[in-house]
Amino acid sequence: MVIEMENETKAFPEAWEKPAHLSGTFHQDAMHFPNPLSPLANSSLNPAFAVGLPTAAQELNAPMANAHIFACNWYRFEQFDRAEPKSEAEARAFHEQAEATMKVELGRLGERWHQEHLPAIRAILSRLAEAEGEIQRASAAQIVAIIDEAEAAHRELWTIHFRIAFPMLLGMQLFDEFYQEVFGGTDGDSHVLLLGVESESMKAAIGLSDLANSARDLDLEPALRENPADQLLSILGATEPGRKFLVALDAYLDEYGYRQDLFDMASPTWREDRTIPLANIRNYLVTGREARAEYESRKQSAEAATKAAREQLASYPEAIRGQFEGMLGIARVGSFLQEEHNFYIDQQGLARLHDLYLSIGRRLVQEGVLAEADDVFMLLVDELRNLFANPDAMAQTDFVRALVQRRHEEMEIAKTLTPPPFLGDPPQEPPAGDPMVRAMGRFFGGPPLQSAASDQLQGNPGSRGTVSGKARVARTLDEAMNLQPGEILVAVTTMPPWTPLFGIAAAVVTETGGPLSHCAIVAREYGIPAVVGAHGATSRIATGQTISVDGGTGVVTLHE
């Protein structure tokens, strides 16, 4: 097993190239990383991934032959190739072994989470929080040790992530396939049975909705709705009820504020930038939606659908009924873990790392090395480490500041670029005989689909239903906050921090993803139409343009 993390900054203007000594295909995962990642994020996340994913795959008897991640123009390109069997016999042996291992893992999915993964994650999060507190008084050598610890923790977090992700996706895929085999129908049908699972993400949404209600009770609704987000804090701080509300908000953020916009360690957390949660609360007020009531309604839908399925199965042989119950149980755990792992690892893990590195940044401001604390994100981990390991390096403040400046400029340019979907050899169609491969395909969405008509975009069905309305094109969560009720959200991708917006949008269109992607699943939870994997949507559609969305066929029609 070969692991490599390459990090190259190309001369700007861009040249999109892979490192010369690497071969094969490298994908740009636009679903998770539509934007360029900060230098620190690239240099921390990429090695963590490049260790975590293959380690988990190896444990599942699906070993990776190649696992490389490099950054080009600060966009991440990754390659994860399964080991190729040398013969038919070896292929069969691989397959059997992987199947047998996966079967065990599927059966243990919930148990392992509660007994193994969650305690491990909590220990890591707790240690990261503790280490953050130590930065202020630590010696340079101690800070070096903390950086090494943080990087090791990051690798472990992603290893745990993939230990969960593979069986989780597979469990949902197998249930969906089984369901369709028995009952027919389409993707949307089986997922109804998985709705309404309680998770930390759900509790976070309910907490936010409850805050909206208390804001209303405190007569703060007009203030929240009529003022721009960046003025809200001073306006609220000026009155007694406003201050009371802010106390409640901070209490909420102490528990649920460790989250950021997309996957960049550099992004401020909700705790740091309270305009983000405030904008979410405003959205709840504008639409009058109740997260708790919606959750209950989803639970009821799931219960009704499950009851109906069981009735239909009553005349089936016991073996089929038993299989259904087993697969349903596993898929429900999968659905729970989809939200839960994201809450703890993707959100809290990265937020804690953000906080830790930001603390180091503050320390460097104190030392006179950096101008701003968050400049720390413009440095690579090795560069940062070197500053503390090597007093001479720390002394070269002009050099460091010039480097930081240059990196800022590169990031600004990078944000205007559109990365190619791959570098190196063109991607090959993966064999569909493996359900895990099919699951990944339905998560990521497959290659771009062509539409016959010039005024149409073809994507994957994400959530059934048809609707027409004005488009709101958003490439970042910030832009998406402008979404008005009844508008159709058009984005490159929507990750969990965008979830509250699904309560406002009439429909969602994304450029990335398949029926098992996060966007599709959340859209089904909220009962709104969604088309996912509609390549080019954010370039071809303009904000304010009227579009029609058919979530059942995956067709988006552009009007005007």
Next chain:
Amino acid sequence: MAFAVDPDDLLIWLTRSTAERALVGGKGASLSQLAALGAPVPAAFALTTRVYQEFASAIAIPERASQVTDADLPGIRERIQQAPLPPAIEALITSGYETLRHGQTCSSAVAVRSSATAEDSAECSFAGLHDTILDVRDVETLIGAVKQCWASLWSDRAVSYRRAGGFAADEAAIGVVVQELVPSDVSFVVFTADPVSNDGDVLMITASWGLGEAVVSGLVVPDQIVIDVDGLVTDYKIGDKHLMIIPADKPGQCTREVPVPKALRSLPALTHEQAMDIGRTARSIASQLGYKADIEGAIARGSLYILQARPITTLTRPHGNQVEVNA
């Protein structure tokens, strides 16, 4: 209407005693014989030929096929279906059904089968000529089903068979078997000899998911299990059980054919323990019957049931387009 006949000759419980073929027809006799041997047969009763005869004479249906022409047949069948049952007969059927339902452990449905007296002997086979109605869940439907079985005695095919069989076969009388419907999780057929070599030391079981028709009619490639002289499984060949017949979910329909989910097609339908249990039961039945037997049965709710046993005859064994469903 009072019967001159002893009520015990009208409704006979097949799982309590050996019953005569002349009273309960071939199917009924076979079932009661199996029960008497100690085989696990689902609970059943038979309405004897006498019930039919009383009803038929009350509405003036002729006794013999030679007494009617083909043109008369639709009218005869119509009369049988439409004529109301005499209250005493209706009470008899209702009470029998309720007793059956009360004792049911396995399912809430019954199967109604014609049981003709000239059927299933080694020489000739009327099998497949008379009706079977599955998945009956209430008394009205049951009564309709009973009449349908009685009327099937006068189908064109049945009548022409009786005419061709000569005088002895021409006495029109039919029994009706009402049996607890086993919701088979797995159905099987056992031959108490190798079907090719006729070696009696070896048993062959074929098994598949759902009701037995899928196995019997050749709808799927079933699992094939060989049991040796010591009762052990010596070979288990898993078949691609890609379809199954299961009870319909709509009232009024009998059964439906559905695909088997991929995950279960290549899973063995029987455990080794179940196969050995089937082997032991089949051997016991065959040795008591005194011939090499073709035995049909099912596993439902974890219990083994025997549904039918007859001599292995490659010529008279019904296949393909049979009307009957043995499940």
